[in-house]
Amino acid sequence: MSSNDKRSDVDLLRAQYEELAELAGSLAHEIKNPLSVIHMNIDLLSEDLLEANSSDNRRSLERVDIVREQCERMEGIIRDFLRYARLRDIDLVSGNLNDQVEAVLRAYQAEAEAREIEVVRFLDNDLPVIALHSDSLQAALMNLVKNALEAMESGGQLLARTYTTQNSIALDLIDTGSGVDNNTVMHMFEPFYTTKEGGSGLGLPTARKIIEAHGGRISVQSEVGRGTKFTLEFPVPKRIVVG
Template identity: 30%
Template sequence: MTTSIPILPNIIENLGSGIIIIDKSDNITFINSIAEKLLGLKSKDVLFKPTNHIFSEKIILDILSSVKKTEEALNYKIAITKPKRRNLTLNVAPIFDSSEKYNGTVIMLINSFREKPIKFQLLKQNQKATIGTLTSWVAHEVRNPLTSMNLHLDLLKEEINENSQNTSKEIVELIETLEQEVERLNNNLNEFLNFGVISSSKKKLYNLNEVVKSIIELVQPEAEMARVDVVLKLDESIPKILIDVAQMRLMILNLIKNSIQAMPDGGKLEIKTEKKNNKVNLKIKDNGFGIPKEDLKNIFDFLYTKKKDGTGLGLTISKKIVKEHEGDIFAKSQVNKGSIFTVSLPII
């Protein structure tokens, strides 16, 4: 007999931030204890009531209205005066149902006086344990049904192929949509699980150029479909460095995919390696839509994303991998001109 663990409420409480969830009618459906303390109220007094019962500041109501209208996340620093004056970081993101229709909004309130610069962070002393527990739970409770769904979809496709003359076009399209959604969920799940298990204990001396070349072989078809020209400027004289090859592949793949996705109308992707000041540097440059200045400082933060289908984990994972290798990663970007991601790794 399996005992169900109420893990989600525990994690929401341990985030160290105020969490409020409102439905599509702008009524409050959830508020955690930290939000209660920050706003000086009790959940029993505000649950299932309109948001103006907890927020009197017009700017906050305008932000909530904007997120609902545009279905895009927003991040602001605000000041509230009740129950006392506080500076808060307000992160607001839309919630979508299984049909990808707007279904509500989640609000995260971070006490700016206590926070380290805008981080979606778990309480430091509990972070590794909480993520490890959550990863194990997700791996079991989500991976298993997902595998089952894949198997049943394969069986259903076989049945349809055997009776293709009696199968309508609509049914075939529905099966294809299901396959795409299962694949998307599987990709998101893999990204989350990668975040929980990253470890660079399998390091060996290896040439970074070889890692880059292997990744290019993998993404070349995707780049061609996106009409993105890939240009390699690899310094063949760079020395081997101590890396976990599998994790380095994952990091570079994340960065390259991000760059390709930033060029929906096609463009140029330049990948460069060089030796500089006892470091091997990797630069990934695109001429895509760029990142706004106000978002650039947050892009490596846990769960931070402006993509509708994003998880907010890809760049967090990339940074974690680089830090495991005692390296640095940073980004420069200009809106409508493109971005440059630079990874700097030590030569041992």
Template identity: 25%
Template sequence: MKGHTLSTRLLISTALITIFSVAAILLGNNTPLFVFIIVLIGLIAAMDIIHSLSPLKELECDLKRISEGEIPDKRITAKRSKEIISLIREYNRMALALSDREAKWRERSTSYHKLQGEIVRLRFVALHSEKILNSVTLGIIVITKSEIVSLTNNAFHKLWGINTTLAGLPVSQIPFISEQNDWINGIRDVLSSGSERTLPTIKAGERKLNILLAPLYEQMKPGNPGEIAASRTRFAPRNDAIDGVITLCEDVSEKILMEERLLQSERLAAVGKLAAQVAHEIRNPLNSIGLNAEYLIDRILNKKGLSENELQSLLEAIREQVNHLESVTEQYLQMTRPPETQIKATSLDELFREIDVIIRPQFSFKGVILNLKAKGSLPQLFIDPGQIRQAILNLLTNALDVSKEGDCVNLEARIMNGHVEISVQDQGPGVLTENIEKIFLPFYTTKRDGIGLGLALTKQIIEAHKGEIKYNPSMKEGSRFTIQLPVNQQ
């Protein structure tokens, strides 16, 4: 009966039992053999039916598990009844579909929970980012590459006195930006070059602002399409596209005011120090002049008379002190109000000859050797010859003051990297390390009778010529001062 439907097998079994029963009745023979055969056929038919129906029990158990929410992973097999085979096949198909749906549901459920978590995280980040952004004292405005405002913070609105939102507006419609050519040009420059830019100080009402423009980069990361990352220029990968510009506005009004007050205090302190120095420098010569004058008056009034030598000596002393006063006054005037430079083409060779004529007698008198060296062909310089001559003479005078008899002082000039380098080197004691930073300061001096303005004036003259002066301690002994002047400066 294998392969027949259940109804066919029941029909065949019933027919066999009926045939044997009828045969037994017709033959009138109730022998045990017929009874045994009939019973055996019935048992076989019953067992066949029971065996055919056994998958239904298994099906019942699986359906019960499905109703409880469990999807069986084992499939039911049936080999006899076509109806049952068909039923089991449909069941297996249904169980497989349910299993697939459950797997997809679980996957979607996991994704949903992840999405919910990400939404919560993003809301948290957005909330706290906004709080952080609005707690920053710097004014911040973010502008897209289309020159549209995408974001501002509270500090920006406060700095510019704005009560309305700017997000979504083109910068061309924001007057205080569009009217600032430096700002507009700066935004476009950053978008094109990707480099940071600092603008000159801008006024916002009574406030003074420093403006920094920096690029924002659109960073496309693998696995995170569309994710935007903001970065400063030096941290941004080269391949990232510029997505916009972030502008930082810093209120420097108080800072500038404090700097101006500090500068004013320094000026007042300098004036006070200058007044004290002037009083000190003038007092001694005036005392000397006063004493000599009193002596003359006393001699004249008492008719004691004066010899020609005495009179000459007194008058020379008075003249010397007057000259000293004139020198002090001139130096202070130069320090407080340096004369305007009168630039003209000047030959260094000629300038060195003039310096030699002026200073060599003093060197000879003290027994100090002066060497003038010009290395190579020196070009003409566009300088104020009088001022540069005075600066070099100041250095040579200082070198002479620290030199002893038999020492050498070298004045050299040479071309170095587009500059003329003029150096004065002596064999004196040099400058103490802790005093090197002070030597160019006004009123600083280690000389007993010095004013402390010589090197300060020299530095002022050189810087007025767009040059530079440096002190270089000698490797062996003495000091070396170096002046650098640009060759093509006109």
């Protein structure tokens, strides 16, 4: 097969993927609209039942609450899916990785304190700039930090460390939480794979797509009962020589 034939096959597969992604996004939108109407009317029905207080209505309210919870879960799945499906090329500008990490850690400081989790920072003050998109990168980091906090049910420590390697600018996020087994590590970046009750299974796949859209990569190491380490690596701008 010639290189032109190979290129044609790749272009065809990309076009098919983009068409499927667009179709899936449209389907999610079509589901989202009637689901919002159902959710709104469930809230109105709940208000009506509260006004007419009786033992029968209390039982009905319990059933209404179940329907509402499932509506909210489906809305969350659709919201996460649309965020995942819409992620395409993003405009990157020069920025400091430390600033992005600090912004996310500050956002979760209150939750960390409530969970009795110590947040430790080892951020390289001489870190070179990277090409980044602040909103999407912070969204990816928030997902990772949130997962880390939720993995430490009885307190613990979250360590954030930035540093340079020969070929990259890196970030480690290390928690002392429950950890996961090797099977979970193998599948955790697959869409819709989740070990959390009520989870959409799209948080980590979306985070990986964001990191890859930055030209970077994400890897994970974990041990049950000891914790998890995520490593994000971003390319060094060509004008900067590290080492």
